[in-house]
Amino acid sequence: MNWALPKRRTVAPTSNGHIIQMQSIRKVYDTGKIQVEALRGIDFEVGRGEFVAVVGPSGSGKSTLLNLLGCLDTPSGGEYLLGGEAVAGLDKDRLADVRNRRVGFVFQNFNLLAQLTALENVEMPMLFGRIGRKERRQRATEGLEKVGLGDRTHHRPTELSGGQMQRVAIARALAMEPDILLADEPTGNLDTGSGTDVLSLLEELWKQGSTLVVVTHDTALSRRAQRVVEIRDGLIVNDQRIQPDRK
Numbered sequence: 001m002n003w004a005l006p007k008r009r010t011v012a013p014t015s016n017g018h019i020i021q022m023q024s025i026r027k028v029y030d031t032g033k034i035q036v037e038a039l040r041g042i043d044f045e046v047g048r049g050e051f052v053a054v055v056g057p058s059g060s061g062k063s064t065l066l067n068l069l070g071c072l073d074t075p076s077g078g079e080y081l082l083g084g085e086a087v088a089g090l091d092k093d094r095l096a097d098v099r100n101r102r103v104g105f106v107f108q109n110f111n112l113l114a115q116l117t118a119l120e121n122v123e124m125p126m127l128f129g130r131i132g133r134k135e136r137r138q139r140a141t142e143g144l145e146k147v148g149l150g151d152r153t154h155h156r157p158t159e160l161s162g163g164q165m166q167r168v169a170i171a172r173a174l175a176m177e178p179d180i181l182l183a184d185e186p187t188g189n190l191d192t193g194s195g196t197d198v199l200s201l202l203e204e205l206w207k208q209g210s211t212l213v214v215v216t217h218d219t220a221l222s223r224r225a226q227r228v229v230e231i232r233d234g235l236i237v238n239d240q241r242i243q244p245d246r247k
Contacts, residue, residue, distance in 0.1 A: 017178050018081075019211055020046035020069060025078035027064050027234075031092065038064040040234040046180070046213060051206040053225035054215045061234040062215045063184060068085060070103045070182050071095050081178050100128050104173030106183035110165045112157045112172075118144060119153040122172045129176055136207060143171035147201060163194025169200060174210075181205070183214040187221060 039061050046052055049220070056062050067073040068080065071087060078229060080087045083102060090098065104125075110133060112121045122140035131139075140207075144153050147167040157165050158229040172179055186202070187195035203224050206212050223230050223242075230238040 008245060019083055020044065020213075021049050021079075021081040023079045025068065026076045027061075027068065027073070028076040037186050038234055039068075039075070040233075044229070044236065046211065048211055049206075051203075051211055051212045051226040052214070053222040053228045054136050054213060054231060055217070055222055055228060056231035060231045063232050064234075065231065066182055066184055066213070068176070070105060071099045071182075075080070079085050083220065100125055101176050102179045104166075104176065104178040104181045106166070106169050106173050106181065107185050108118060108185040108188040110162075110167055110169045110243050112159070112168060114157050117154045117156055118149060118168045118171075121131055121157075122175055125172060125175045126185075137177060140171070143175055144168070146174075147171045161194060162190050163197050166194070166198050166203065170198075174205075180211045180213065183212065183216075185216055185218075186214065187216070187218050196217075197218070 008211070022042060022044040024041045024043065025039055026037065026041050029036045029038060044065070047113070051106050054062050054065060064073070065101070068075055069082075070089075071082070074087070082098065085098070087095070113124070116124075119137070122143050123136045126136040126139060141150075141153060142178055144150055147170055149164060149167055149171070152160060152164060154169075155164075166189075170181075170186075173183075183202070185230065190198060199218075199221055200220075202212060202214070206226070212225075214225065216222055226244070227238075227239070227241045229236055
């Protein structure tokens, strides 16, 4: 499928400094009766321009890690630097600003607002970012064109397929031109064909220079990544740089 993207790079992007630096990160959930240690002191770095797939069984800590990376939650211990800025100690408003401006999120369930058009959904992060209406509209239009949905700008989610909804979600995640794109099982609710299209789009975004961290059970997705990190029982047990599958 033609995504109408700019000319792709001829070589894979290389790291240029670290966007993410985690040292001895722990996350403990207190249920009132017991404490559950979801992450048990992990060290994790992501360089600019990397495509990292995070894999592991259910309950291993993958989603907890992603929530910490995206500042949706805070660690119980350790140090986290996002773009060189220490996350610990940031107040609620500053964390919200960091989430909106520095991190793009793609969720398994799309999380689109049903009453809004595709264009309006993509505009939402820019609205919170206080970007003017004219610029919001232009950037949202260009974003939908970039993911191959230039002819679906005024369609609502109920008028789109699952694959199209996920592409709207990706365009929305990129609207603020974030430092990093985080995706939680982005192909989990898609059929094989739609999932393949979304995989191709993510790979193209990486080749254009985007930094991606993707939590997935999808082996087809992890094969396309530049690096695969395996988590078990709250610990990183394997961190392997691989040759991406270009087929």
